[in-house]
Structures are given as structure tokens and as C-alpha cells.
Amino acid sequence: MEAATMAWTAAGVGVALVYWFVWVMGAAEVKGKRAVDLKMGSITHDKVKDKYTQYWSFFRRPKETATTEASAEKVPAFVDTFYNLVTDIYEWGWGQSFHFSPSLPGRSHREATRVHEERVADLLQAKPGHRLLDVGCGVGGPMRAIAAHSRSNVVGITINEYQVNRARAHNRKAGLDSRCEVVCGNFLSMPFPNSSFDGAYSIEATCHAPRLQDVYGEVFRVLKPGGLYVSYEWVTTSLYRADDPEHIEAIHGIERGDALPGLRRQDEIASIAKEVGFEVLKELDLALPPALPWWTRLKMGRIAYWRNSLVVRVLTMLRIAPKGVAEVHEMLYETAQHLTRGGETGIFTPMHMVLLRKPAAESK
Numbered sequence: 001m002e003a004a005t006m007a008w009t010a011a012g013v014g015v016a017l018v019y020w021f022v023w024v025m026g027a028a029e030v031k032g033k034r035a036v037d038l039k040m041g042s043i044t045h046d047k048v049k050d051k052y053t054q055y056w057s058f059f060r061r062p063k064e065t066a067t068t069e070a071s072a073e074k075v076p077a078f079v080d081t082f083y084n085l086v087t088d089i090y091e092w093g094w095g096q097s098f099h100f101s102p103s104l105p106g107r108s109h110r111e112a113t114r115v116h117e118e119r120v121a122d123l124l125q126a127k128p129g130h131r132l133l134d135v136g137c138g139v140g141g142p143m144r145a146i147a148a149h150s151r152s153n154v155v156g157i158t159i160n161e162y163q164v165n166r167a168r169a170h171n172r173k174a175g176l177d178s179r180c181e182v183v184c185g186n187f188l189s190m191p192f193p194n195s196s197f198d199g200a201y202s203i204e205a206t207c208h209a210p211r212l213q214d215v216y217g218e219v220f221r222v223l224k225p226g227g228l229y230v231s232y233e234w235v236t237t238s239l240y241r242a243d244d245p246e247h248i249e250a251i252h253g254i255e256r257g258d259a260l261p262g263l264r265r266q267d268e269i270a271s272i273a274k275e276v277g278f279e280v281l282k283e284l285d286l287a288l289p290p291a292l293p294w295w296t297r298l299k300m301g302r303i304a305y306w307r308n309s310l311v312v313r314v315l316t317m318l319r320i321a322p323k324g325v326a327e328v329h330e331m332l333y334e335t336a337q338h339l340t341r342g343g344e345t346g347i348f349t350p351m352h353m354v355l356l357r358k359p360a361a362e363s364k
């Protein structure tokens with residue numbers, strides 16, 4: 001073969017490979033967020049690496065982030081930075097619902113996710129015309145599933161403006177924008193009047209609050225008397241041993257890689273809820289058998305992680321993705337290992353469910 005023909009063939013194969021990785025394989029979970037669309041929220045291209053460094057130096061020592069008041073006050077701003085860094089990677093590699101769910105035999109991840117979300121609507125006894133609050137709504141995967149399942153209206157709040165725009169765009173696309181509204185704000189001090197919601201829920205979001213009392217107190221305030229609140233909490237279980245180095249490593253790894261100011265213990269949740277005035281109607285770790293493991297979705301994707309990592313590196317090299325994306329992706333990969341370890345050892349659950357009620361006659 002002539003040299004020129006060989007060069008053209010090699011170039012053709014190269015272009016085809018890049019196309020395959022970026023356009024075909026790159027759209028990992030949900031078509032619509034492709035690898036070439038990876039931005040870093042509202043962070044400008046040249047600032048991504050700096051923001052990642054700032055994030056990492058803040059959350060490197062998880063316990064310290066929540067224990068001093070000055071540091072706890074900074075948590076929402078760093079959580080916002082975290083979601084600027086990860087939102088597109090989450091959507092690209094996981095989908096529009098940023099949470100786990102128990103695996104369901106013979107059903108896809110997407111179906112298992114929907115079932116886990118619809119359970120919230122059923123626990124809340126949500127009805128057409130009800131006004132529900134989604135505390136920490138992400139890009140609105142759960143909000144759309146719950147509004148569609150129960151025909152209720154949902155208002156979501158997230159600290160991250162980029163997520164607000166993504167969620168609104170998804171709501172419009174799904175034809176649910178008349179029933180799903182998204183507000184940018186801090187759930188530790190919400191821009192809603194007292195007693196303005198029939199029900200409320202939070203899915204894997206309140207773990208970002210330095211003090212659970214503060215967010216539960218706000219939910220209590222905005223709920224109508226008699227209103228129900230369901231929360232899926234990230235907690236350590238009774239199997240966690242604070243003197244076991246392997247346990248410490250897994251839990252610290254989860255906290256660092258998920259912008260958490262220190263995980264709470266499972267047995268703290270109900271007492272905090274009671275402290276702010278709620279009645280505790282139900283409390284259950286939804287990850288316990290007969291539920292099938294939630295972490296298999298993380299484990300089974302090793303080949304996908306390798307492929308994604310390559311895609312991210314190629315896109316950074318081609319300057320399509322900003323510098324720093326590869327580091328963020330690597331951090332998430334490590335976080336996935338810690339989460340898997342937490343699940344396998346049973347020391348951690350992301351789905352400790354509590355069903356709470358604001359008393360019908362306000363006692364507070």
C-alpha cells in the first residue's frame with residue numbers, strides 16, 4: 001500500500017474511533033447529554049481546575065467542615081461549586097435522577113429509579129392538585145416522575161443555578177412545566193411562606209446540610225399542619241466502627257467525593273425530626289433485604305468507567321472539555337469505589353427512609 005493511502009486510512013480510522021467514543025459510546029445513560037456537551041455548570045472554561053482545587057481543599061477533611069460555625073456557613077457555597085463541577089458528568093453517566101435505588105430483578109436501572117421515586121409520592125398520599133416541595137431537586141428527575149405519577153404540582157429548590165436551568169429545560173421537554181416549578185435557593189432558609197405546601201420530600205439531598213435540624217426546621221415551617229414529609233437520608237449504620245481504619249477510609253471517601261460535611265448516624269435522624277416538632281410515622285432502611293443491592297449499578301460499570309475516562313481525556317486534549325474535567329471524573333471514580341465498599345460492608349446506606357408528619361394542630 002502506498003504511504004499516502006496508508007496515512008488516509010489511518011486518519012479515517014482515527015476519526016471513526018473518535019466519533020464512536022464521543023458520539024456513540026459517550027452518550028452513556030440518557031441520550032441528550034453527550035460527552036461533547038460536558039460543561040462545568042456556570043464555571044468558565046479557564047476556572048474549572050481552580051474551582052476543583054478549592055473544592056478539594058475545603059472538603060478534604062470532612063469532619064472539620066461542619067464542626068466550626070464559620071466553616072459550616074461556607075458549606076452551601078462549596079456544595080454549589082461541587083454541583084457546577086459534577087452536574088453534567090452525573091447527567092451524562094447516570095441520568096436525570098441523582099440518587100440510588102434498590103436493584104429490581106429483571107428491570108432496568110431506569111425502571112428501578114422510577115419505582116423508588118414513585119414510592120415517595122405514594123407515601124405522601126399525593127393527589128392531583130396537591131402542592132409538593134422537592135427539597136434539593138437536582139435537575140428534576142424525581143420531580144417529573146412524582147408529578148406524572150400523582151398528578152400533583154411540584155416546586156423544587158436547589159442551590160445550584162445551572163441545575164435550575166437544566167431542570168426547567170427538562171420540564172419543558174417533558175411537557176410538565178405547567179406542574180413543575182424550579183427555584184434557586186438555599187434549603188436552610190427557604191423563600192416560601194409558612195404553611196404553603198401540602199407535602200414535601202427530599203431524596204439524597206439533606207446530607208449536604210451541616211445541621212439536619214436546620215433543613216428539617218425549614219420543611220416543618222413551610223408545611224401545612226397535617227402535611228407529610230418523606231426523606232431518603234445518607235447515613236452510617238450500626239455496623240460502622242469508628243475505630244476500624246477500613247470503615248473510616250470508606251466513610252471519609254464518601255464524604256470527600258460527595259461534598260458532605262460529615263455523615264450522620266442512622267439512629268440520629270428520628271430524634272432530630274422529633275426535636276423540630278415532627279411526628280415520626282415510619283422509619284426504614286430501604287436498602288435492607290429483601291431489597292437487592294443499590295451499589296451493583298456502580299460496580300457493574302467498570303468497563304464503562306474506563307471508557308468514560310478515556311472519552312473525558314480525549315475531549316480535554318482536544319480542548320472540547322475544560323481542563324480539570326479529567327480530575328473531577330477521577331474523583332468520582334474513586335468515590336464510586338468508596339460507595340461500593342460502604343454498601344458491601346453494610347456500614348452505609350443512602351436510603352434510610354423517614355416518613356414524618358407536622359401535627360395537625362401546631363404544637364410549636
Ligand SMILES: C=C(CC[C@@H](C)[C@H]1CC[C@H]2C3=CC[C@H]4[C@H](C)[C@@H](O)CC[C@]4(C)[C@H]3CC[C@]12C)C(C)C
Binds near residue numbers: 099100
Ligand atoms: C446523592 C448524591 C449523588 C449520588 C450519585 C448519583 C452519584 C455518586 C457518585 C456518582 C458517580 C460516580 C462515578 C461516575 C463515573 C466515574 C462516570 O464515568 C459517570 C458518572 C458516575 C457513575 C457518577 C454518577 C453519579 C453518582 C453515582 C450525593 C452527591 C449526595
Ligand SMILES: C[S@@+](CC[C@H](N)C(=O)[O-])C[C@H]1O[C@@H](n2cnc3c(N)ncnc32)[C@H](O)[C@@H]1O
Binds near residue numbers: 083099141157160186
Ligand atoms: C444528590 S443531589 C439529589 C437531587 C435530587 N433529589 C435527585 O434525587 O435527583 C442533591 C441536591 O441537593 C441540592 N442542595 C444541596 N445543598 C443545598 C442547599 N443548601 N440548598 C438547596 N439545595 C441544596 C443540590 O443542589 C442538589 O440539587
